[in-house]
Amino acid sequence: MSISNDLYPNASLPPERKDSGVPYVRQGLHVESYNDFDPLRHVIVGIADNQHIPEACPASNEKIPAGSPMRGGKAGRRTQESIERANECLNGFAKILEDRNIIVDRPGAVDWHERITTPDFSISSGFGVMPPRDCLLTMGKSMLMAPMSFRSRYFEYLAYVDLMREYFESDPNCMIEQAPRPRLSDDSFRMDYVAAYEYLSDAETMERSLRKEYSTKETDILFDAADVMRLGKDIFVQHGLTTNLAGIRWIKRKYESQGYRVHTLSFEDNHPIHIDATFCPLRPGLMLLNPNRPLFKGQREIFEKNDWEIVEAVSPAWDNPPALCYSSTWLSMNTLILDHKTVCVEASETGQMEQFDKLGFDVIPVDLRDAYAFGGGLHCATADVWREGTCEDYFPNQFSGAHSLEHWEY
Ligand code: DAV
Numbered sequence: 001m002s003i004s005n006d007l008y009p010n011a012s013l014p015p016e017r018k019d020s021g022v023p024y025v026r027q028g029l030h031v032e033s034y035n036d037f038d039p040l041r042h043v044i045v046g047i048a049d050n051q052h053i054p055e056a057c058p059a060s061n062e063k064i065p066a067g068s069p070m071r072g073g074k075a076g077r078r079t080q081e082s083i084e085r086a087n088e089c090l091n092g093f094a095k096i097l098e099d100r101n102i103i104v105d106r107p108g109a110v111d112w113h114e115r116i117t118t119p120d121f122s123i124s125s126g127f128g129v130m131p132p133r134d135c136l137l138t139m140g141k142s143m144l145m146a147p148m149s150f151r152s153r154y155f156e157y158l159a160y161v162d163l164m165r166e167y168f169e170s171d172p173n174c175m176i177e178q179a180p181r182p183r184l185s186d187d188s189f190r191m192d193y194v195a196a197y198e199y200l201s202d203a204e205t206m207e208r209s210l211r212k213e214y215s216t217k218e219t220d221i222l223f224d225a226a227d228v229m230r231l232g233k234d235i236f237v238q239h240g241l242t243t244n245l246a247g248i249r250w251i252k253r254k255y256e257s258q259g260y261r262v263h264t265l266s267f268e269d270n271h272p273i274h275i276d277a278t279f280c281p282l283r284p285g286l287m288l289l290n291p292n293r294p295l296f297k298g299q300r301e302i303f304e305k306n307d308w309e310i311v312e313a314v315s316p317a318w319d320n321p322p323a324l325c326y327s328s329t330w331l332s333m334n335t336l337i338l339d340h341k342t343v344c345v346e347a348s349e350t351g352q353m354e355q356f357d358k359l360g361f362d363v364i365p366v367d368l369r370d371a372y373a374f375g376g377g378l379h380c381a382t383a384d385v386w387r388e389g390t391c392e393d394y395f396p397n398q399f400s401g402a403h404s405l406e407h408w409e410y
Helices: 080-099 158-170 191-197 202-210 245-256 329-333 350-358 369-374
Strands: 040-045 103-105 136-139 142-145 175-178 228-231 234-238 261-265 279-283 286-289 309-312 336-339 342-346 362-366 382-387
Touching: 040 080, 040 336, 080 103, 080 362, 080 369, 103 382, 136 228, 136 382, 142 158, 158 175, 228 279, 234 245, 245 261, 279 336, 329 350, 342 350, 350 362
Parallel strands: 040 103, 142 175, 234 261, 286 309, 342 362
Antiparallel strands: 040 382, 136 142, 228 234, 279 286, 336 342
């Protein structure tokens, strides 16, 4: 169906195509990235256009605080005013990157207002495409569209299909891929857990999380791309409410055959969702850890045995996230690293900026807080297309144990 440009003023237009439908080559386009810190050359920055708050679904329920209007009470289009303000932030961020000669693409337009119905479920609307990081996993010269575990995000990959088609035509060495599609039927979730969640205390949800029991079961192969942390040859995947063990096993089987080594990571966190406000690589040899979400026992070892330093992030500047926001205040540590000594940090996070300064980074403040509610921070709002650099071995000292999948199998 054709979509009014008025509703999607910031979306990229479909690429110019030959009569056959083949997109014209974009000269010089290059797809390649192995980590989050090598020099950034080309990136996708999300948009807030026509974003909706969908009805709660089994997977999102676990993340949305009990009593929040986002449980369904507020389902519908976000206010025009909040959409415009979020776009002002996102467009400002894109401009900062472009001024540094980084190529910026934006997602395409998809009608998020439409009800989503599959043979297995139905939900009031889609979500939007502010956080491309959740959906797109760039692994070397391939870009993979993740399965996703929120029902409202089932079709989110559609916003990237035209871009991916253009990348595929323009870089003869790149590959575009789609992970297995999940069903997300009621059988994919622990529905009793979903129902009980409303009434559980923080201590009870923590206990369940430590037992590694989440709303998502092992029925589908599930992962969000933002649960995957790329460090050259070594890939660390967080097991939590958006990524299950089948998802990790799929990632392992797919990428280990290409020479990567895939490890699991778990943190003491009530509702682990996406690793990028929990454990973030800053440059080779340096990690930033959320002090409220310690690593599970034994999981520091691989970092320590390979001379990586783990520093704890300072407290966020805010006591609460903005209204109607899915994420925690720890978006303070969700930054975009431009190279080994330059980092974009949200402009109100003064403590976090100071910490980066002390760690030897040049800090670029970026006004983004008013876009947080649309899907996250600076890292969430971007997806790598190209970073310079090659696939390095940062962990030559390998050992089996706490990071292997077998450790967590049940
Ligand atoms: O701390 O709420 C946010 C990550 C969003 N991608 C959090 C996790």
